[in-house]
Amino acid sequence: MTVQQKRTFFRHLVQCGFKEIEVAFPAASETEFSFVRSLIEDGEVPDDVWMQVLTPARAELIHRTFESIAGARQVIFMLFHAAAPCFREVVFGGKSKAEIIDLATSHTRIVRALADEYSAKYGTKFRFLYGVEAFSQTEPEFVVELCTKVKEAWGRAGTRFEERIMFNLPSTVEISPPTHYADQIEYFCTHMGNRDEMIVSLHTHNDRGTAVAASELGLMAGADRIEGCLFGNGERCGNVDLITLALNLYTQGVPCGLDFSDMPRTIDVYTQCTGMPVPARHPYAGELVFTAFSGSHQDGIKKGFEAQAARHAQAEREGKRKMWMVPYLPLDPEDVGRVYEAVIRVNAQSGKGGTAFIIRRHLHVDLPRAVQQEFYGVVQRRTDREARELSADEIVRTFKAYYHLDDRASRGTLTLDSFAVKETSSERVPMATFQGQMSDDGKTFSLRGEGSTPLAAFLDAVQSRTGLEYSVIEMHQRASLNPTSGEIVSFILLADPNSRGVTSNGDVHHNAPCWGVGIDADRTRSLIRAALSAINRLHRASTDTLHETLNGSTREEVLRILADQYALSVPIPYAMQDALAEICAAGDVAGISPDQAAAWFVARFYHRAPRNGDALKAALLGFSIARVPSSSGPGEAAKRMRVQATVLLHGREQPVEGTGSDAVNSLLTGLSGLVGFVALRGMEVRPVTEPARGRQNVAFVQVESEKHQVGWGVGLDEDLTTAMLQAALIAAVNCCEH
Ligand SMILES: CC(=O)SCCNC(=O)CCNC(=O)[C@H](O)C(C)(C)COP(=O)(O)OP(=O)(O)OC[C@H]1O[C@@H](n2cnc3c(N)ncnc32)[C@H](O)[C@@H]1OP(=O)(O)O
Numbered sequence: 001m002t003v004q005q006k007r008t009f010f011r012h013l014v015q016c017g018f019k020e021i022e023v024a025f026p027a028a029s030e031t032e033f034s035f036v037r038s039l040i041e042d043g044e045v046p047d048d049v050w051m052q053v054l055t056p057a058r059a060e061l062i063h064r065t066f067e068s069i070a071g072a073r074q075v076i077f078m079l080f081h082a083a084a085p086c087f088r089e090v091v092f093g094g095k096s097k098a099e100i101i102d103l104a105t106s107h108t109r110i111v112r113a114l115a116d117e118y119s120a121k122y123g124t125k126f127r128f129l130y131g132v133e134a135f136s137q138t139e140p141e142f143v144v145e146l147c148t149k150v151k152e153a154w155g156r157a158g159t160r161f162e163e164r165i166m167f168n169l170p171s172t173v174e175i176s177p178p179t180h181y182a183d184q185i186e187y188f189c190t191h192m193g194n195r196d197e198m199i200v201s202l203h204t205h206n207d208r209g210t211a212v213a214a215s216e217l218g219l220m221a222g223a224d225r226i227e228g229c230l231f232g233n234g235e236r237c238g239n240v241d242l243i244t245l246a247l248n249l250y251t252q253g254v255p256c257g258l259d260f261s262d263m264p265r266t267i268d269v270y271t272q273c274t275g276m277p278v279p280a281r282h283p284y285a286g287e288l289v290f291t292a293f294s295g296s297h298q299d300g301i302k303k304g305f306e307a308q309a310a311r312h313a314q315a316e317r318e319g320k321r322k323m324w325m326v327p328y329l330p331l332d333p334e335d336v337g338r339v340y341e342a343v344i345r346v347n348a349q350s351g352k353g354g355t356a357f358i359i360r361r362h363l364h365v366d367l368p369r370a371v372q373q374e375f376y377g378v379v380q381r382r383t384d385r386e387a388r389e390l391s392a393d394e395i396v397r398t399f400k401a402y403y404h405l406d407d408r409a410s411r412g413t414l415t416l417d418s419f420a421v422k423e424t425s426s427e428r429v430p431m432a433t434f435q436g437q438m439s440d441d442g443k444t445f446s447l448r449g450e451g452s453t454p455l456a457a458f459l460d461a462v463q464s465r466t467g468l469e470y471s472v473i474e475m476h477q478r479a480s481l482n483p484t485s486g487e488i489v490s491f492i493l494l495a496d497p498n499s500r501g502v503t504s505n506g507d508v509h510h511n512a513p514c515w516g517v518g519i520d521a522d523r524t525r526s527l528i529r530a531a532l533s534a535i536n537r538l539h540r541a542s543t544d545t546l547h548e549t550l551n552g553s554t555r556e557e558v559l560r561i562l563a564d565q566y567a568l569s570v571p572i573p574y575a576m577q578d579a580l581a582e583i584c585a586a587g588d589v590a591g592i593s594p595d596q597a598a599a600w601f602v603a604r605f606y607h608r609a610p611r612n613g614d615a616l617k618a619a620l621l622g623f624s625i626a627r628v629p630s631s632s633g634p635g636e637a638a639k640r641m642r643v644q645a646t647v648l649l650h651g652r653e654q655p656v657e658g659t660g661s662d663a664v665n666s667l668l669t670g671l672s673g674l675v676g677f678v679a680l681r682g683m684e685v686r687p688v689t690e691p692a693r694g695r696q697n698v699a700f701v702q703v704e705s706e707k708h709q710v711g712w713g714v715g716l717d718e719d720l721t722t723a724m725l726q727a728a729l730i731a732a733v734n735c736c737e738h
């Protein structure tokens with residue numbers, strides 16, 4: 001880290017509430033030394049914070065360390081060296097126990113003398129910390145003997161907090177189970193005399209992955225203090241993660257004075273200063289730790305939030321504490337600055353509860369169970385087909401399209417432009433008249449109907465035009481969960497006994513009843529909109545049914561045209577065929593021909609045959625590839641590449657340059673500045689023989705954007721790399737521009 005990064009990090013630690021901060025190993029380097037100086041000279045250390053520095057037991061390094069802290073207000077000075085048999089023998093060239101004791105005590109006396117001198121000169125308050133490096137590998141009775149001698153050499157330990165001598169007992173390398181470490185700590189605490197004149201400090205590393213457990217057990221075994229790092233950074237597998245320790249304490253009702261309520265900021269500071277990422281599954285902080293993908297977990301979380309809202313409302317009325325109790329969420333994500341949006345994310349493992357949760361959060365609509373089941377089927381088919389997660393935004397858009405809630409209703413649907421309902425009652429029989437203006441695929445007409453209720457009158461009106469009889473099977477109305485909207489959400493299950501559909505293998509079947517959804521501030525209008533939504537679903541092509549169209553014989557026909565007319569006589573990845581179906585669905589849903597579908601495929605994924613004389617959207621004009629010399633040694637050099645290319649984008653020639661692990665990744669990196677960031681999801685390459693051009697390669701590339709949009713591209717060339725790069729370019733453009 002630079003001095004500036006260290007400063008940022010230090011400030012953040014202060015903000016989080018740390019009162020003892022190890023700021024540097026001042027004798028190690030100029031940066032470390034000058035950072036300590038800058039903290040002191042700029043008055044950066046708050047009055048209630050102790051800065052800690054450390055040094056090995058070497059006289060010249062101790063002196064240098066003291067020079068760095070001249071003028072400091074209060075300092076914890078750590079002197080450390082190893083005492084374990086392996087270190088005595090290997091590092092110190094066969095020092096005896098007595099010589100180790102002498103090393104420790106003679107250097108303690110040096111520290112003591114300098115501390116006295118600096119106190120007199122600068123008024124600095126000192127606390128002495130003696131670190132028995134590799135404590136957990138050292139004979140426990142020898143540690144007690146050594147520390148007793150060090151305490152005597154220090155010679156001024158007292159029982160007041162600042163007088164206590166501190167002993168740091170590291171598991172420098174975590175070589176045994178946490179229970180073993182805790183036993184060693186307990187032994188130390190119970191065998192040292194005058195325990196009240198000491199502070200016993202833990203310093204746990206994570207080589208066995210149990211540093212958190214070792215620290216927690218060590219505390220229970222009698223220790224007073226723990227040294228660690230944010231996010232467990234540190235040598236090898238790191239030091240214990242202080243964030244996990246602190247939040248573990250909070251969850252047990254033990255306040256520890258640290259504040260991690262703005263976890264996103266802590267993550268930002270950490271990643272910017274250290275250049276290290278926080279793993280997605282890191283306890284309390286990782287991107288995914290409050291996220292459920294699994295259906296049954298999502299169900300529990302959804303029910304948990306609903307039950308908790310009721311419980312909290314009651315607690316508020318009764319003036320009681322609001323307790324957190326949600327299945328699968330051990331704490332409220334908001335307590336650590338996380339939003340609820342990411343609590344549920346949907347992929348093929350998810351269930352109805354998850355999708356219902358997202359609709360509830362984003363559209364404020366509480367779906368009845370049967371609608372949850374129906375819509376879940378739609379989402380599940382898509383996640384399965386695309387083998388990916390759907391974003392909340394995609395789920396909401398799918399919901400609106402599926403139930404025709406969008407203003408941008410799919411073409412070919414019935415829309416209600418204006419209408420009025422008049423209710424009368426004669427001889428105690430209620431009567432309603434519906435009068436409205438509707439459009440069907442752009443054609444406008446008037447409708448009129450009568451019935452005992454406004455809904456019946458509307459259905460009568462539509463029936464008078466279509467000649468079909470609809471029956472209402474089930475109906476629900478509920479208020480929007482957003483009370484300020486004042487909207488009513490209606491759900492109607494409508495059947496049309498005469499409606500028929502055709503499956504992909506040609507069988508005729510009765511169309512199942514369909515749910516419709518309507519949202520309006522007026523109760524009657526909301527109901528009528530729900531009925532219209534159901535009618536549209538029963539009789540008009542929805543995105544889903546169009547998808548089915550391309551699953552059948554039409555799909556075979558499209559593939560045949562692609563092979564015959566466009567030289568794509570190789571198996572096209574199934575997921576890519578599905579992507580074509582999606583595009584057709586989003587375009588014109590009413591009866592697309594196989595020729596049109598094939599032309600769309602080529603124009604969209606292949607960029608070979610622009611329709612209507614459109615300019616070619618993207619093309620690879622030329623490129624060169626070079627290996628990147630690596631600073632990490634010759635073994636690494638072979639793994640990095642640089643691509644320099646010229647591409648045509650919307651009629652303009654543009655240079656692109658990027659590095660990556662291979663040619664395609666390098667190009668995608670270079671394109672991120674031009675079209676947006678995308679990552680490679682998959683690539684398939686197949687040889688093909690074209691009558692006119694001979695042997696060629698076809699590359700299919702799939703990429704994904706940060707917002708989880710997926711894009712496909714196809715490249716065809718006799719040179720394999722050219723085909724792959726062409727495909728990658730088109731995939732990136734498709735992904736970012738559609
Ligand atoms: C326990 C921990 O892990 S604390 C974190 C340790 N951090 C660091 O080591 C980072 C900073 N360290 C450094 O920058 C350097 O190692 C320095 C400045 C401390 C010393 O550098 P150098 O003088 O080049 O020596 P080097 O690092 O090779 O040290 C090894 C020598 O110190 C001795 N030594 C090692 N640890 C200690 C110690 N804690 N106390 C006394 N002597 C020690 C070794 O026996 C060896 O002595 P020898 O040369 O007589 O055989």
Ligand SMILES: CC(C)C(=O)C(=O)O
Pocket residue numbers: 054080131132133134168170171172173203205
């Ligand atoms: C300096 C000491 C405490 C250390 O880092 C270790 O032994 O792990």
